[in-house]
Amino acid sequence: MGDLHVMRDDLRPPTPPPKRHLISIGDLTRDDIERLLGTARSFERALEREMKKLPTLRGRLVINVFYESSTRTSSSFELAAKRLSADTMSIKASGSAVDKGESLKDTAITLGAYDPDVIVLRHPQIGAPQLVARVTDARIVNAGDGKHQHPTQALLDLYTIQEQFGRIEGLHVAIVGDVLHSRVARSNIQALVLLGARVTLVGPPPLIPRGIEAMGCETTTDIDAIGAADIVYVLRMQNERMQEGANYVPSLREYTARWGVTPERLRPGQKIMHPGPMNRGVEIDPVVADAADALIETQVRAGLVTRMAVLYDLLTTGPKPVTAEVPMEVA
Amino acid sequence: MALNGIASDALAALPDGRHRKRRLRPQEPLQSWPTRTPLTRSREAGKESDVPACPRPHADSAQPLSQAGVSAEKILLDAEAIQRSLTRIAHEIVEGNPHLDRVALVGIHTRGVPLAHRLRHLIAELTGQDVRLGSVDITFYRDDVQVRGGEAPIHPQPVVRDTKLDFALEGMTCVLVDDVLYTGRTIRAAIEALFDYGRPERVQLACLADRGHRELPIRPDYIGKNLPTAREERVQVQLVEIDEVDQVLLIPPSKESAHG
Numbered sequence: 001m002g003d004l005h006v007m008r009d010d011l012r013p014p015t016p017p018p019k020r021h022l023i024s025i026g027d028l029t030r031d032d033i034e035r036l037l038g039t040a041r042s043f044e045r046a047l048e049r050e051m052k053k054l055p056t057l058r059g060r061l062v063i064n065v066f067y068e069s070s071t072r073t074s075s076s077f078e079l080a081a082k083r084l085s086a087d088t089m090s091i092k093a094s095g096s097a098v099d100k101g102e103s104l105k106d107t108a109i110t111l112g113a114y115d116p117d118v119i120v121l122r123h124p125q126i127g128a129p130q131l132v133a134r135v136t137d138a139r140i141v142n143a144g145d146g147k148h149q150h151p152t153q154a155l156l157d158l159y160t161i162q163e164q165f166g167r168i169e170g171l172h173v174a175i176v177g178d179v180l181h182s183r184v185a186r187s188n189i190q191a192l193v194l195l196g197a198r199v200t201l202v203g204p205p206p207l208i209p210r211g212i213e214a215m216g217c218e219t220t221t222d223i224d225a226i227g228a229a230d231i232v233y234v235l236r237m238q239n240e241r242m243q244e245g246a247n248y249v250p251s252l253r254e255y256t257a258r259w260g261v262t263p264e265r266l267r268p269g270q271k272i273m274h275p276g277p278m279n280r281g282v283e284i285d286p287v288v289a290d291a292a293d294a295l296i297e298t299q300v301r302a303g304l305v306t307r308m309a310v311l312y313d314l315l316t317t318g319p320k321p322v323t324a325e326v327p328m329e330v331a
Numbered sequence: 332m333a334l335n336g337i338a339s340d341a342l343a344a345l346p347d348g349r350h351r352k353r354r355l356r357p358q359e360p361l362q363s364w365p366t367r368t369p370l371t372r373s374r375e376a377g378k379e380s381d382v383p384a385c386p387r388p389h390a391d392s393a394q395p396l397s398q399a400g401v402s403a404e405k406i407l408l409d410a411e412a413i414q415r416s417l418t419r420i421a422h423e424i425v426e427g428n429p430h431l432d433r434v435a436l437v438g439i440h441t442r443g444v445p446l447a448h449r450l451r452h453l454i455a456e457l458t459g460q461d462v463r464l465g466s467v468d469i470t471f472y473r474d475d476v477q478v479r480g481g482e483a484p485i486h487p488q489p490v491v492r493d494t495k496l497d498f499a500l501e502g503m504t505c506v507l508v509d510d511v512l513y514t515g516r517t518i519r520a521a522i523e524a525l526f527d528y529g530r531p532e533r534v535q536l537a538c539l540a541d542r543g544h545r546e547l548p549i550r551p552d553y554i555g556k557n558l559p560t561a562r563e564e565r566v567q568v569q570l571v572e573i574d575e576v577d578q579v580l581l582i583p584p585s586k587e588s589a590h591g
Binding site: 042045046049050051053054055056312 | 468470471472492493494523527528529
């Protein structure tokens, strides 16, 4: 003490900038999203050629940890990492030590010992990504945490819309179905509103969370409202997340009759999106799902390039570190 | 203290080969032509002999060049000189490639692309033949995009642009076109990118300005101008298509530059 040391900033030992994660759309600015969509477009071009691999992330390790079932998300993350020359590992809850009662924290520490660059995590509980972010040095990509967020799904939906319409600002998107249990809906509302789209939620009253208008969207229970939208975004009834014994809708048949997306309720030219998996004949009529205006397969393709862009972005650039939300204890 | 992959001048003592080399530099003369000559001998310098056919354009003015630059930017080439250089490169490409139908000019983003356009135009004026034109973006092939550990690079990565190579590379002579040749790392990345699209018969390199300080064994086939510079200086090419003016600038050291 006593002596006052004044140190020039450029002589100070450099401290690493904060690690960057993608846990919520709230981590991103509009600029970030536009940069990600632009990068995704460049990857789309790169995938058109015969040699589909890029050397960009050579020697990196991406670990996919999926505590919930998934086809699209896990496969596209794995392929995205491989297309960028990274090494990948996939851990599924069933068939791993999770079956033997290992906690998320211990699994994360174990996997962290391999020094992964990115951990892609899907977990049924909100806040799981923050926990893993705290106990490992890897960057975390949230591939769905409970009914909270699924940011890469929202990004790929934005990419699909942008490629289809050439813009996002000013478009009207109707999100139909089980918004209450849908992390896809939350991420999408946030992202679409951020980019200047108009969002209307349509569904049975118990499945539209009260106060969700605060996110900047409108709500209605009238299915005819979808006729005014440019895009009808259909959500699945997420029975696995519904409380035991709670009657959100009288029956699935009743739901289909009142809120199912059928050809009669659409006008020509409206685009249909669905995050998958679809329950044909429940929330979406098979005719609608297979129509030329359905972008559902395009969304899956967009998932690959968008996830490539997310991995690339997290491991390379970014003008501003993202701020993870307040960590919560889980598992 | 961890190595943070930071390449700032203040961190020259980091245990990294490149930086250690830089620390030694002040003891050497800043302009060390003789050591560069074997690596950068160009068609311009004389084709038949190892000895330059004519005095190197800046051999005697090298010292004043970098000293004059201390206070302000200095124009090294004006529009007319750029035009002359490109015309000569076009002649050399035509001379060296009897089968122009198997020649493709591939511009490296950003400023290599308009240069490739101009060369194509000049070759068409000369021979009446349109050579193929492509462009390549090397962002995904850079060797400095990755930083280990929890850090990000200091500079945000540049915007990614399209790679356009809409012809088969097999059997072609691809002439990579760039504005400034410096360490050679961009060219390495461009060659790697090119080979992911196909297997060209030959790859050649044309650049408007060669400022030396190569870090890889890369030698241009066509050079507009040899520009002796110190590492601390920057050479900036400005083109009408992008910067609204045609000129090559020498930007002196120790001036925070806003240009990318």
